[in-house]
Amino acid sequence: MAKLLLTPPTFLVLSILLIFITFSQAIPPTFDWVQKEYLKAHNDLRSSVGVPPLQWDEKLAAYAYDWATQRREDCNYREHSTGPYGENIFWQLYVETPATGIVKKWFDEKKNFDEVKNVCKCQPEIEGCECGHYLNIVWKTTTKVGCSGNVYCKNQKGLYIVCSYDPIGNYKGVNPLNPANNSTSS
Numbered sequence: 001m002a003k004l005l006l007t008p009p010t011f012l013v014l015s016i017l018l019i020f021i022t023f024s025q026a027i028p029p030t031f032d033w034v035q036k037e038y039l040k041a042h043n044d045l046r047s048s049v050g051v052p053p054l055q056w057d058e059k060l061a062a063y064a065y066d067w068a069t070q071r072r073e074d075c076n077y078r079e080h081s082t083g084p085y086g087e088n089i090f091w092q093l094y095v096e097t098p099a100t101g102i103v104k105k106w107f108d109e110k111k112n113f114d115e116v117k118n119v120c121k122c123q124p125e126i127e128g129c130e131c132g133h134y135l136n137i138v139w140k141t142t143t144k145v146g147c148s149g150n151v152y153c154k155n156q157k158g159l160y161i162v163c164s165y166d167p168i169g170n171y172k173g174v175n176p177l178n179p180a181n182n183s184t185s186s
Contacts, residue, residue: 034099035061038147038163041103042137051140051177057166060085060146064162068151075153075160086136086165093158099147102161106133118175132170139169139176 035056043053067081080087090102113131114121122129136142147163175181 034149035147037099038103039145041100042145042163045103045107046138049138049177051138052143054145054165055143057144057146060144060164060166061148062146064146064148064164065151067164068148068160068162071160072151072154075157081162083164084166084168086139086142086168086170088133088136088163088165090161091153091158094152096150096159103137103163107137109134110138115175118173135170135176136163136165139165139179141179142167142169 039054039056046053063081063083063085064087067083067087075091078089080089088106090105109131112121112129113119113134120129120131142165144166145163148161151160151162153160169176169179171179
């Protein structure tokens with residue numbers, strides 16, 4: 001029977017490789033961390049307006065990722081999937097923005113929402129004047145979210161991120177914090 005002899009450098013390299021393989025199994029993939037960041041950002045903001053937390057949904061994340069990758073050619077953030085879910089889309093040039101910053105940007109549309117009439121204060125055609133992203137985040141009866149993570153647009157057009165929400169909400173004239181009441185006054 002032949003003996004396997006390891007030289008000290010070979011033994012060292014194999015030991016380091018074994019340690020790396022062992023620990024890499026214990027470290028979750030980066031995307032898992034990003035998912036948690038998106039979920040926490042949503043839930044922190046939902047908590048600030050008194051609505052229950054969302055749960056992460058892999059099916060929604062896959063749907064959001066699929067739509068984002070379909071839009072890689074043009075990264076048209078005004079083009080929604082027309083699917084069965086609520087949807088927020090974020091696009092920007094190649095500036096890495098953490099999930100908390102993206103979700104906060106959507107939430108900041110709260111200033112454009114008329115809480116008495118339960119409608120946006122301005123028309124979406126006015127640049128920078130929207131409130132639908134805010135409504136998707138805080139819609140009380142929405143219970144699940146899934147986000148695509150960063151999808152890189154082709155031809156240096158930027159980053160494209162999609163979050164999908166279920167059940168869908170964001171109905172005009174309905175109070176997002178109490179949609180069951182269906183009241184047009186708070």
